Amino acid sequence: MRKIFLVDDEMAIRDGIGKSINWENEGFIYCGDASDGELALPLIEKHRPDIVITDIQMPFMNGLELSHILREKFPSIKIIILSGHDEFEYAREAMRIQVSEYCLKPVSSQDLLTILQKASAQIDQEEKNEQRLLHLEYQVIQNQQANRDQFLYELCEGLYSFSDAMKKATKLNIPLISEYYYIIISECSLDSTIDWIPRNYSCIRFSRKIRESIFIMLGNSKQQLEQEANSIRKELNEHSKHIELLFGIGRVESRIQGISLSFTEAEEEKNNAKIIQKYRTEDMNKTLESHIDCKQMNRMQLLEFLKTGKVDDINHFSSNYSAFLNSDNIRSQLTIYYFIMDFTITVTHYLKDEESISDNPEIIQKVSHLEHKASWVRNYTDVLNYMENMLKLVLSIRKNKAISYTQTIQLTVNYIQSHYHNSQLSLQTVSDAVNISASYLSHLFSQETGTTLIEYLTNIRIEKAKELLLKTHNKTYEIATQVGYSDSHYFCRTFKKVTGLTTRQYKNQAQKEFFEYVEDTP
Template sequence: MLKVFLVEDEYIIRESIKKTINWAAEGFSLVGEAGDGERAYPMILKSEPDIVITDIRMPFMDGLELARLIRVKLPQSRVIILSGHDEFDYAREAIQIGVTEYLLKPISGATLLTAIHGVAQKIRADQSRIDYRAIYEKEHAEKLQLERTDFFKNLVDGKLSMSQVLEQGQHFGMDLSAVWYQVMLFQVRGRDLAEAVRPEAAEADRQALEIEDTIMDLVAVQGHAEMYEQIGDTLCFLLMAQTREELQQTETSLIAKMKKAAEGSDKLLYFIGIGQAVSRLHEIKMAYQSASRAFSARFFSDCSGIFRDTDAGFLPESDQTELDLSRLNMDKLDRRIVYNFLAGGTVTDVPDFVRNYLTGLGRDNLNSLLLRQYVILDSIFAMAAFLKKQGISAAQLEQFQNQFRNFNANLTLDQAETRLCQCFDNALALRDSQSQQQYGRLIEQAKGYIDTHYACEDISLSTVAASVHFSPNHFSSIFGQQTGLSFIEYLTQVRMAKARELLYCTKLKSAEIAFQVGYRDPHYFCYVFKKTHNLTPMEFRSQRGAKAAVTGGTDACG
């Protein structure tokens, strides 16, 4: 219902206008009145009417001066001038101010009402254009975010040529031409991934999402850095600079912002992996691999930390075959290291994790056949325990363990490393299979939320993501992977299916159906319907009726 404010210094005329028109029945709300512009102006600012009807000649402040002030403070409000002066200068000034209608007195209630409805139609048309733009921008932003994530994945995987990188980067508003590049990885998570099923884990997840959102906002204004969110709640940053000094400054600034955002919660740990700097676009893949190597150290840490890739590699080989317990770090045999990796690692992390895991035990010690056998068997038992906790079936667990039941006990160190990598690969495959089922359940939950709330105007990617405790970016990626559709595409499908049902089964008008399926603007509903069906709603209904008449059958409603 549009709001109307009336300004008229002649009391009789003002009362006549108020009583002649049945405001509520005509779809309007008369929110205020005043006898002059000076008294009206503060009241108008407070009530923010859609339409102001004002006399042109009034004491203290006339209608034209009032219209000027309204134009500045409330540009969305429309002004109708009532004037007893049929003079060109008045009309010209009113046009210059932006007055919507200029009506000459005396004027009948019917004529005034027609003018008000005309102005209301213009307001609704303007609002429709604004709504179209907002909806388009929301859909475009979601699509652009998915495309941007795919671009970054291809960039760090080395799948793009230099020209493709620069061209696609420009498409996303990124200038990727620089002298130096560096990759940083960031993750914030609960203190013990292996115990992530505890009740307090939900609160930790909520805090982690808040921290990620804060860091995203900070990076948006950082400069010399681009970011995307990977599956697994890891944020990936590409730092760019013209000099090493500038790169170092960007790194220092970004780390400080991350630490400030992440520190302060006793439920969370944060990890930052920093790769080596490279000087060519095609070396960004190497920079990413370098950062990933450093980042794999997080699985061995029980406190927050910053890890850098030093390319230290393995310690030199030794002919020693006896186990030196004095040089064996027993903390590195803690099964929680394996649990935490299985809970938060990926297949691409396996080689670096296994290498660091074995190096931490001491290369010389691993020349002992006894320790090699123990490490492999203990890791397999730890994997089995983790998988059982994740809900893997007994049959799958038995199959997993059988793969390694009769492994060659005389494996060399290199063969043992390869074998251990295979163990972790298989364990992660089972975990991911189970996770996909869990993601599937979450997506079904999200679909249920959409099916229940599709008619709400304010339903959005953010509200649906929040309903399943995901960040919007993470949810968007998972939803796309699970359904093959973007959130907007799926929401539109649901709304269109309900619209078809209403067209089939009711005699509701298109405008009524639009409101029932979540579209405030009937024109936009018709646009979307025609875009998805190549028919207008009425053409669709007529076609359905014609088919039913020809076949003599009934429709889906019986």
Template sequence: MPYSCMLVDDEEDVINAIRRTIDWESLGFSVPTEAHNGLEALEFAEDSAPDVVLTDIKMPYMDGLELAHRLKELYPNIRIVVFSGFDEFEYAREALRLEAEEYILKPIHAAELSKLFLRIRERLDAERAERQNVEQLRAYYEKSLPRLQESFFVSLLDGKIPEEELMRQAEDYQLSFEEAPYVAAVIHTGSAGLPAGVSAVLLAASVRKLAEEKLGEKFSARFFGYLGNTVMLVSLGEAGQLRFLTDACDKFCRLAAAKLGATVTVGIGKACGELSKLRDSYTGARSALSYRMIYGTGKAISISEIAPQEKNGTELSEQASMQDIFRKMRMEKAEELSAAIARYMADNAAAQGSVQEYRFFVMGTAGELYRFAKDNELSTEEIFGDNDAMYRILQQLEPGELTSWMDGVCRKMREMIQHKRADSARSFAARAIDHVNEHYADGDLTVDAMCSYLNVSAAYFSTVFKRETGKTFVQYLTDLRMEKAVKLLLSTNEKTYMIARKVGYADPNYFSYVFKKQFGMSPSKYKDSREAAQ
């Protein structure tokens, strides 16, 4: 997989010249993306996480050194090459302080730049090979995850360790846990579209190693393999850290895609106050992970942010086929739900040896469905009607009739869950839009500010906001600010810098840049053209 690169310069001619100068493909790089100032480059980097950034120093709104500083803070492993038309010692010293790969002077020569990118590619290749080296990973496994520790964690999630034995066994295995609350997360590596020459097992191991490097120390996390995934147990210290954990996991998913070519999705459970309750948090994390069919892969999904609110209780049904029905009511098509119900009846109804056993089976099935409805805050009266009458009728049903009744009830619950989820998403988006419409003039209105106001992670906010509005938050806010700016331009005689402030831009030059990008002309020319047309 080729490495990615971004060219940053406010002069289009320079970008085009550099693009033509190098045979990017032969050097192992894809054709670079471009940005025309530091602010634009930062925004693009959040989406694409480039391996290398080649940036000029002198640019409007944010210069190259400030950009390099910000990028290194956000992505410590990023490679930065700084170039300039000024042979100044201070520039070169600052570039070296920021750990730039090199400081080069304009004009940029093709041979020099090709050699530089060849060296960078060799370093990137070495890093990737180290991560994917089978023998190193095996040694790493044996050293960092002894079998006794892994067995302890698995037993903890399986609920097989008595509560009074928990701390003693943890001490025996030299494990210490930080302050409550605790939370479990499941890291899933997709097996589709594997990089050439890399097996699914090796890629998952590479993802785990990267997760331990990027998330382990930051969140006092423990990692172990379980049921084909990597489980991460985190001591949050305080409940409010759950949102920051979700955002960090979401950023990790993008990093894994950029560095390893892996499609990683992280499901995050609810916070719990005791180690013995981590089993419930893990169940919630697995449930959150299954929602990737709705919210998409390559991101973090927190069960606490999904509407309607998930309840763990119904996941603990002893019948695997009943669990399958619960999952399909939340996510699958109606036909797949009906097939799961048919399997459940085939597995269980005919196996009852007597009329009395069959009646117990019917009562148990109805009870499980009733509990699922209550746990998901659905109207039991609308679904089942009068309880006494329902149970009397059910006792008289033959297996085929019971299947039809169960199919109708489950389809009704599925529709109610979908409507409730859609209503919740619309309500959430409406709150966000109302807040933006009221505070668009605030220059500090960012995704982080919105997430703090709504108390959700950036991953959940961005997914739901775009799905409900058809735009990213930045696109929506920019369009709204430009709409308000046009109204002020045409209805007042205020200066451009005053209008810029009133719509949320502290820098009038950047406001003019965004305005021209949106409308193809400067604010003053736009006003003149509209007045001339009247």
């Protein structure tokens, strides 16, 4: 429906026009009126009418002055002038302003309605013409884009000589001249994941299918482009930890003909990554789940040993935990590889969750050194040596951390770890168990550990909940009860507050991180 605004200094005319037409039935909205142009302008800007009906002779600002301003500020508004003066100069000025109609008063409501319908039809036609023009422009742009993408893809396929490539690029207005080139091919679900590449680097971007982007990277220094490619690779690897992303990067090449060589390498890397991802995901799930279901490899046992095991028991534990690998039917290199990865991830997650390595560069270096050795494990003897060295390191870290507690705090920690599943556990019950006042224990615990006792208890319960989420098929309410929460809703809120994730999100993310770790390991 078209909106109508009326400007006339005679109230009787404004009331007469406003009430003489059933606006809604005729397809219009009467959005307002004013007694002169000066008062009308802010109202017109507010209501944005499609058609303005205005008198010529008015105080402060007459209709012609108003029409001049409307034509400059709102060129799409149709202007209908009602005049009581049959003067040539007025009519000529109205024509110059390109008003839609110039009518002499008095005008009947039917005549005015006919004029409004004519103006409305004119607006309809102009809008159709504009849409048609936009559609044509869009088609031209689409055709140009298709021609551009087709040329760039054919260039990457090596179908152009240098001379032909430069001629075609010039015709399509593509800045192709450069001393060195390399190719990046990415496939991801969100464009925002890779939009930073064209913003930060000199490149030409195009695509050949949905979700895929191809970048022809440009530069005048081979060394600079190689450093750039390494930086981009690290950034894309980081993104791939949080979103589904496949990519390949080709080597830096000189000359136009080198583009096809770099493109082939990038495509091979991306395709290989896709195959490896699918293979690892399916095969690893199948392999590891079969062992877990058979209770041949139980991460719960490993976590328990990491927390309470003794150095003298490391050899025995390692042999028992990995015993299934020593059987004749499970000696494949792939199974050993997956076992070592699972073991390593469990250990490093334990250390990070315990905050044992985050602030100690020396420990970080030792752990990283052992992790690198994982790729050299080839047989069962190597497995045992690797496990024993890693477990000795963890137990030594745990021992050093435990020494820092006073005897009272250690007793408190031990009591909480043994009774966290009790929903009635509180500061008072713990203080009673270690035989000191609740207020003194609260102060001492905060001073020694840097956290409150209740926060520590909450973290213990959430860590136990994490284990149960990953290692069992228990329902959320069952896990809540097992870790000391009588109210499952309160448990879910606490879990989200501590981890930033729901229980389902945590379980999904943990599995995803596991596969990403395996993929990134040499």
